[in-house]
Amino acid sequence: MTTTMLDLKKQYAAFKTENPKVRIRDAAQQLGVSEAELVATGVGETAVQLAGDFRELLKDMPTLGYVMALTRNDSVVHERKGEYKDVSFNGHVGLVLGEDIDLRLFLANWKFGFAVHENDRRSLQFFAPDGEAVHKIYLTDKSNETAYHALVGKYRAEQQDGVLDIEPKLEADAPTPDADIDVAAFQQAWLDLKDTHEFFGMLRKHKVARLQAMRLAPEGYALPITMEAVKKVFAEVSKIGLPIMIFVGNRGCIQIHTGEVRKLVPMGPWFNVLDPQFNLHLREDHVASAWVVKKPTTDGVVTSLELFDASGNQIALIFGKRKPGIPEKTEWREVVASTLPATV
Structure with missing residues (x-):
């Protein structure tokens, strides 16, 4: 782990001690880093870096059974329990068309993935090139934990150093007058x-x-x-x-x-x-x-x-x-x- 990563890990640990109820997205904003970088400080302890083609990983999601899918933006959090079914891709655009979990996926905007085990919860978390969260999948007490460990092993990155190539946040184009x-x-x-x-x-x-x-x-x-x-x-x-x-x-x-x-x-x-x-x-x-x-x-x-x-x-x-x-x-x-x- 690099010196910069160690420094961030210490900063985040101190922040959590002082602000135990602040969510990681808000903590990242207050610390001036991305959420993905904060998750990466746990590599080797609470997080495993994932690699490979996320399309293939998502096609394997049905093996986990009943899970909770979470998608959010700055203003709203959407959490839906169910199973990933009928997962398909056309290039980098994907569909999940289960009765309960219904998603439109734009993989061109996915870059980083982690398996996270924290506060007795296991999850798969995915982030954009600038480190902002795009989608998270949490195990429930009905999920297949054996399949989860198999999936993490299958897509585990060779390098587990927590170092991320974070890209600058893209500014939205100004509307046409x-x-x-x-x-x-x-x-x-x-x-x-x-x-x-x-x-x-x-x-x-x-x-x-x-x-x-x-x-x-x-x-x-x-x-x-x-x-x-x-x-x-x-x-x-x-x-x-x-x-x-x-x-x-x-x-x-x-x-x-x-x-x-x-x-x-x-x-x-x-x-x-x-x-x-x-x-x-x-x-x-x-x-x-x-x-x-x-x-x-x-x-x-x-x-x-x-x-x-x-x-x-x-x-x-x-x-x-x-x-x-x-x-x-x-x-x-x-x-x-x-x-x-x-x-x-």
Whole structure:
């Protein structure tokens, strides 16, 4: 272990002693390093560096059985229990299409991996080139621990020195000025959508940022609401047992919960869903804007809630449960409509 790594290890140990409840992501920020570097200080004790093709490792994930998948960004944590099933890749883009664990994977943004054993929990943790976490997988008391050890042995890196080639964090491109966008063409493209999956490509084609699109949308297709209104939607779908879809992502992974949300627990700045198979932890104070968004499809209009932070980054995306070929449920539209201001 290098002198720099030893110094960081000492700093982190002292920090944990003084701040035992601070999460590792926040500790990294306060210490001015990446989360991956803090995990790497445990190599040889609490962490094993992983190597090889993460695509192959992920294809082996079904052997672990029932686990907890965790994906987050700066504002929300999405935790879903279940099994990794139907894992496939097309180049560096992957899919996990189990009924419980449903993921979109972007392996071009994965660089570091570790097996971690800390606080009596075993996990696999993956990080972007700048050391920011993109996805974590935790064993549960129902997981196959023998398969976990076999997987760690199979993908264990030869070098276990904790040294990481961390790359600088990429700065997001500035949005195209509104004046440089053909708004009429953009709005027509929105109205001509046939599938919700076309939305991202439409934004790229017209060089429109996601939050900017909310402002420039055709009239009536993106309506601003408050965080209180978003919480009312959660309360109502919880009350009537209406299943929804909650997408949370970062540049390496999008994780999707499909199902009911039952136990809603506000706690300080956090709005939480605390159900047996699904937990969500959302920082309410990070939600700078929220929108009801309508997208035309061949199955009729599809309605979603989109949440953004102050920098214009998407925090979360929420739909009523539906599948292609099936129209959106009337109950979902009614719940969302009930939160809109009377003047809309």
